[in-house]
Amino acid sequence: MTSRIDTTVILGLGLIGGSLARSLRSSGFSSRVLGFGHREASLARGVELGVIDGYSLDLEDALAGADLVVIATPTLVAAQMLERILPVLKRRATMPVVTDVASVKGNLQRAAVAVWGSMPPRLVLGHPIAGSERSGVDASRADLFVNHRVILTPEPENETGAVSLVRDMWRSTGADVVDMPVREHDAVLAATSHLPHILAYALVDALAQSPVSDDIFRFAAGGFRDFTRIASSDPVMWRDIAIANRGALLEAIDQFEHHLGVLREAVANEDAGVMLETFTRAKQARDEFATMLQARSRAAK
Amino acid sequence: MTSRIDTTVILGLGLIGGSLARSLRSSGFSSRVLGFGHREASLARGVELGVIDGYSLDLEDALAGADLVVIATPTLVAAQMLERILPVLKRRATMPVVTDVASVKGNLQRAAVAVWGSMPPRLVLGHPIAGSERSGVDASRADLFVNHRVILTPEPENETGAVSLVRDMWRSTGADVVDMPVREHDAVLAATSHLPHILAYALVDALAQSPVSDDIFRFAAGGFRDFTRIASSDPVMWRDIAIANRGALLEAIDQFEHHLGVLREAVANEDAGVMLETFTRAKQARDEFATMLQARSRAAK
Numbered sequence: 001m002t003s004r005i006d007t008t009v010i011l012g013l014g015l016i017g018g019s020l021a022r023s024l025r026s027s028g029f030s031s032r033v034l035g036f037g038h039r040e041a042s043l044a045r046g047v048e049l050g051v052i053d054g055y056s057l058d059l060e061d062a063l064a065g066a067d068l069v070v071i072a073t074p075t076l077v078a079a080q081m082l083e084r085i086l087p088v089l090k091r092r093a094t095m096p097v098v099t100d101v102a103s104v105k106g107n108l109q110r111a112a113v114a115v116w117g118s119m120p121p122r123l124v125l126g127h128p129i130a131g132s133e134r135s136g137v138d139a140s141r142a143d144l145f146v147n148h149r150v151i152l153t154p155e156p157e158n159e160t161g162a163v164s165l166v167r168d169m170w171r172s173t174g175a176d177v178v179d180m181p182v183r184e185h186d187a188v189l190a191a192t193s194h195l196p197h198i199l200a201y202a203l204v205d206a207l208a209q210s211p212v213s214d215d216i217f218r219f220a221a222g223g224f225r226d227f228t229r230i231a232s233s234d235p236v237m238w239r240d241i242a243i244a245n246r247g248a249l250l251e252a253i254d255q256f257e258h259h260l261g262v263l264r265e266a267v268a269n270e271d272a273g274v275m276l277e278t279f280t281r282a283k284q285a286r287d288e289f290a291t292m293l294q295a296r297s298r299a300a301k
Numbered sequence: 302m303t304s305r306i307d308t309t310v311i312l313g314l315g316l317i318g319g320s321l322a323r324s325l326r327s328s329g330f331s332s333r334v335l336g337f338g339h340r341e342a343s344l345a346r347g348v349e350l351g352v353i354d355g356y357s358l359d360l361e362d363a364l365a366g367a368d369l370v371v372i373a374t375p376t377l378v379a380a381q382m383l384e385r386i387l388p389v390l391k392r393r394a395t396m397p398v399v400t401d402v403a404s405v406k407g408n409l410q411r412a413a414v415a416v417w418g419s420m421p422p423r424l425v426l427g428h429p430i431a432g433s434e435r436s437g438v439d440a441s442r443a444d445l446f447v448n449h450r451v452i453l454t455p456e457p458e459n460e461t462g463a464v465s466l467v468r469d470m471w472r473s474t475g476a477d478v479v480d481m482p483v484r485e486h487d488a489v490l491a492a493t494s495h496l497p498h499i500l501a502y503a504l505v506d507a508l509a510q511s512p513v514s515d516d517i518f519r520f521a522a523g524g525f526r527d528f529t530r531i532a533s534s535d536p537v538m539w540r541d542i543a544i545a546n547r548g549a550l551l552e553a554i555d556q557f558e559h560h561l562g563v564l565r566e567a568v569a570n571e572d573a574g575v576m577l578e579t580f581t582r583a584k585q586a587r588d589e590f591a592t593m594l595q596a597r598s599r600a601a602k
Contacts, residue, residue, distance in 0.1 A: 208586035215485065253565050270544050282505040282506040283536055288518070
């Protein structure tokens with residue numbers, strides 16, 4: 001670890017913000033971690049649990065002594081938060097480094113450029129690919145990010161030192177940090193996460209409205225359980241992600257609809273060749289993915 | 302258990318046929334279980350493992366002393382097998398009871414009616430909803446069906462005694478047996494199993510052909526792993542199921558495409574209300590399904 005800092009301020013103390021706070025305090029990466037939010041009960045609970053050293057309900061007050069600011073609010077709130085804090089921080093002699101944890105990067109980049117005129121040199125956007133079925137500060141864990149990927153999307157305008165600080169912060173949590181352009185990040189997340197959620201929601205909703213929905217759910221087996229697990233995710237969070245990543249998500253949906261249309265025609269025409277080729281290619285890709293995941297999980301042990 | 306029979310003949314000794322043979326022998330439901338198939342190695346291995354008492358490579362010879370015949374071949378072969386054995390069995394003074402284990406029932410019903418002129422009174426179609434990632438007689442287990450559902454699709458033409466015998470056979474394996482009309486069976490299986498497989502294959506194939514496919518698979522997380530697990534299924538088996546259940550599968554695909562189209566429009570128009578309503582309805586249905594699965598799994602213990 002090459003950086004250590006004095007004061008980190010976490011805006012929004014949920015599962016991700018709380019877990020990052022715990023990790024930064026326990027590793028000593030940050031001498032002090034303060035929280036900001038709207039719900040005092042969560043923040044007070046954070047102090048009680050030893051997640052944060054203190055908190056403020058006033059944004060300017062919370063930002064006053066910050067060396068590093070982490071926006072850890074829900075996706076759409078993160079853009080609003082950025083619009084609120086950038087003008088405040090711009091007035092400082094030395095602006096603290098600012099980063100975030102949201103699932104979409106393009107909307108934050110656009111919000112920042114709209115406020116600042118260009119990408120702020122000390123704003124480094126990031127996305128830890130970690131989570132839990134539980135949420136809230138009570139579910140936070142210092143080891144949430146160990147061996148998880150964190151994607152940073154540094155821009156040419158970014159100060160090298162600011163990028164290094166954010167990278168070091170995530171490395172101190174045990175995460176595996178990689179860089180990626182904003183556009184690619186949003187396309188990859190649309191494909192691997194946002195599109196599958198839309199498909200799972202669409203499927204379960206379609207089946208629930210079927211005249212035989214009782215039997216459908218009565219006779220569904222293990223494959224269906226795994227396939228639809230993500231349809232139990234938080235509807236508000238996924239509505240916000242779909243709005244924030246609208247462009248990349250629409251492209252992913254269109255690409256999927258095209259492939260599904262080709263397979264539908266193959267079924268309609270009993271085109272055994274197209275079906276077998278498609279299923280075989282998909283199985284091969286999925287098997288390679290499973291092998292890679294296993295290797296990664298072995299390496300993590 | 303109310304029925305016990307002398308000789309059961311299993312046509313096709315894979316995972317399902319082998320597991321049924323093991324169970325019927327160990328429970329004593331059938332005094333003798335014989336196998337028929339094309340690959341002598343599998344059948345000889347079945348005898349060696351104690352799965353069956355004996356076997357024949359000649360179909361007429363295998364059927365000679367049968368009281369109960371179970372077609373346990375792959376889906377499309379099952380229809381051909383039915384077309385082969387019905388004329389042979391029809392010549393007998395007393396036809397043995399015939400059943401099957403295939404994933405689709407409508408194509409078998411049509412094949413039987415085409416050969417017989419109407420539904421044969423002693424042919425009772427069935428479908429055990431059980432399986433394993435492994436296949437072949439070496440993977441067979443006497444307890445494969447314990448607490449699993451078996452759907453029978455009896456017809457008005459069926460002899461009551463034939464339906465009872467097939468029901469008693471499955472109950473003897475520890476399965477939970479329910480009746481359902483053929484059309485409903487095929488619609489329910491299309492919705493809960495065949496459609497999800499098509500969606501998973503289409504998604505993985507679409508992503509594998511993306512210009513950023515390397516990153517897609519590198520950054521995919523646990524939700525994606527669960528969602529795409531079924532894309533690792535056997536391509537030949539799923540091609541056959543898609544052909545056999547063409548009608549119900551096309552209806553399920555069309556219904557799904559309609560729901561996906563509505564969600565796509567909501568994303569395109571940033572219609573937060575439609576998204577939130579759909580995701581919330583789907584989450585509620587999925588949560589209820591999960592609760593039901595848990596209750597079933599507790600009851601099974």
